[in-house]
Amino acid sequence: MPSNDTQAEAMEQTPVHVDHLIDNGELAAENAWCVSYDAQTLPEQRPAFVPLALWQNNQADTELAPLLASDTELNAELASELKAAPAVAVDFPAFTDGRGYTIARLLRERYGFTGEIRAVGDVLVDQLDYMRRCGFSTMALRDDQHPEDALRALNAFSVRYQTDVEERQALFEKRLATTH
Amino acid sequence: MYRYDIHDQTLVDERVAQFRDQMERYQAGRLGEEEFRPLRLQNGLYIQRHAPMLRIAIPYGMLAGHQLRALAEITRRYDRGYGHFTTRQNLQLNWPALEDVPDILAELAKVQMHAIQTSGNCIRNTTSDQFAGIANDEVEDPRPWCELIRQWSTLHPEFAYLPRKFKIAVSGAAQDRAAIQVHDIGLRLWRNADGELRVKVLAGGGLGRTPMIGDVVREDLPWQHLLTYLEACVRVYNQFGRRDNKFKARIKILVKALGIEEFRRRVDEEWAHLKDGPQTLNQAAVDAAKAHFPEPERRPVADSSVEAFDQLRRDNRSFARFVTNNVTDHKVPGYKAVTLSLKRREHAPGDVTADQMDAVADLADRYSFGEVRVTHEQNLVLSHVPVDELEALWKELDALGMANPTVGTLNDIICCPGGDYCSLANAVSIPIAQALQERFEDLDFLYDLGPLDLNISGCMNACGHHHVGHIGILGVDKKGEEYYQVSIGGNSTDDASLGKILGPSFFREDVPGVVEKVLEVYVAERHEDERFLDTYRRIGLKPFKERVYAQQ
DSSP states (O other), X not given: OOHHHHHHHHHHHSOBOOSOEEXXXXXXXXXXXXXXXXXXXXXXXXXXXXEHHHHHHTTTOTTEEEEEOTTOOOOHXXXXXXXXXXXXXXXXXXXXXTHHHHHHHIIIIITOOOSEEEEEESOOGGGHHHXXXXXXXXXXXXXXXXXXXXXXXXXXXXXXXXXXXXXXXXXXXXXXXXXX | OOXXXXXXXXXXXXXXXXXXXXXHHHHTTSSOHHHHHHHHHTTTEEEOSSSEEXXXXXXXXXXXXXXXXXXXXHHHHHSSSEEEEOTTSEEEESOOOGGGHHHHHHHHHHTTOOOTTXXXXXXXXXXXXXXXXXXXXXXSOSHHHHHHHHHHHTTOTTSSSOSSOBOEEEEOBSSOOSOGGGSSEEEEEEEOTTOOEEEEEEESOBOTTSOBOOEEEEEEEEGGGHHHHHHHHHHHHHHHSOOSOGGGOSHHHHHHHHOHHHHHHHHHHHHXXXXXXXXXXXXXXXXXXXXXXXXXXXXXXXXXXXXXXXXXXXXXXXXXXXXXXXXXEOSSTTEEEEEEOOOOTTSOTTEEEHHHHHHHHHHHHHHSXXXXXEOTTSOEEEEEEEGGGHHHHHHHHHHHTOOOSOTTSTTSOEEOOGGGTOSSOSSOOHHHHHHHHHHTOOHHHHHHHOSOOEEEESSTTOTTOGGGSSEEEEEEEETTEEEEEEEEOOBOSTTOBOOXXXXXXXXXXXXXXXXXXXXXXXXXXXXXXXXXXXXXXXXXXXXXXXXXXXXX
């Protein structure tokens, strides 16, 4: 087996823990959770996000929570199962992979998920505002990201045209309300 | 013209501040090259062959005179005193300094302009018919609908990291002048037998590496559901579009892979949840959007003036040529739309100098209620000119070198910047355009050929729309040498079609001769008044191929 794969596999099996967590728009004092990408074996650390199937098989362990891959196809059955979880993490394998935004939005808007939805993986400062608007309540920043930049980026905009998880009235509707 | 209110202005100002912050972090090394890339692209900033390139949005092709003056000033202050109008109603600056870009964006924001989402894997600037609101074949003015789409797509939180770029075009006329069949989503506004406005939605069209004509997803969408339906389409694409191969990531590949029925089923399934939701449009919202596009206060033009115009057209051959080619009928009698040609041998197609921008802005103020349009054929339009002022305008345009009476002819070449500027290009394109314009400059010959679209792209990304040129020319690279592939039979209007490749590619210096032979076949074979495209469709590729590749 080429050494690259071995390395990648080893990395995959080491749970990831990041220091900086944005929680409801503020920097959290600490981040208790780690993220384990190992699909076969449970990590030793707790609490931990683990791949969905592993969580489904170990739901009795209340210190485990599901990690959804970016290609997860949500449906009513899965969404209802997720309601039992203490939190749900959505993985961003690369910051250019935008599927996680749709997953969070569907969880909130279609399936009424009210618990914590966390963005993990390649989570960058300049994505946080969009993530929040799509329903992420916590975002675990990639290690090299600066938390002070994150807080500034989160407050970059005071105007939005569309509806989203936070805003239920499109700007075109609000404009009508102010002119009548 | 759409005028920003406090919300629009605040958003654009905040966007400038956000980008300034991002640029500072990039320059300080806190934001890496890879991470900065999508951020700068979604503000129109490319890193190009010689310098950065900045692409400025001209939403649905509408510009006010004062905006054009501001653009002229920006090109003088931050660039080399000229700009390039593209095939998607944008203006590109070829030589801005990277560190100046936040200031340029701030200057644009002062005149209610921006470069938001003019590049990157997001929903791009929505384009439309250059004669929107004035065409006499119009069913519905597309501009208010484009503006509603612009707002819905601007900083959409869910769709900033799509698999690939996403382009929407809207047409509201009997004749499609917005090339809706070759866009990721094409929208056609039409009215049913009861006079109700409906939207025909096409998906999966596009040029580039794998050119395709769009399929109809929905024939008769009631207008109230336009935004929720678009959201369903883009959401399906965001979830299921390919992300493993950038050359297979456009929506056209998804539509083709699923088949239009399955794509439609998934969109409808998604839409069932969004339909009648909070982004459903209502009459008051549409009326508010429409109020931004009032009719100008046109003075009545006397019948005698119309008669005098017709008389001048009979008496003055040069004027008549200009009117036949560059002047379009207006929905209001006594008014015309005038197309200003940006195609001259001494400049690249679509290029315009700062002085010309100022001059056109002045002409717009004096002749056209301060309104200018940008066309996807890379020309400019003055949209409301009374016929009794046409002669004076024509003379002024002639003095500016912008009255070339060749709009719609072989000389009106669509062309990308090509290898002279673009780092993606395999070959130069501008010198090809110039060589062709030089070879075919005899007006009588051009008119005899009739309507002929010749489109040139410097690489298969197809910014010059070569697939839909009646004659298309594509620059290709073979072992470091530049060659040119010629195709014929493409068309971007209602009966859209993709061109077929003639055969092996040619050396650069041979291209004008090859085009000449293609034209000779057409002239020899055509029936009376038959367009080039129709002759090709009747006789096929073979006679052209035989003539071009005949042994000398």
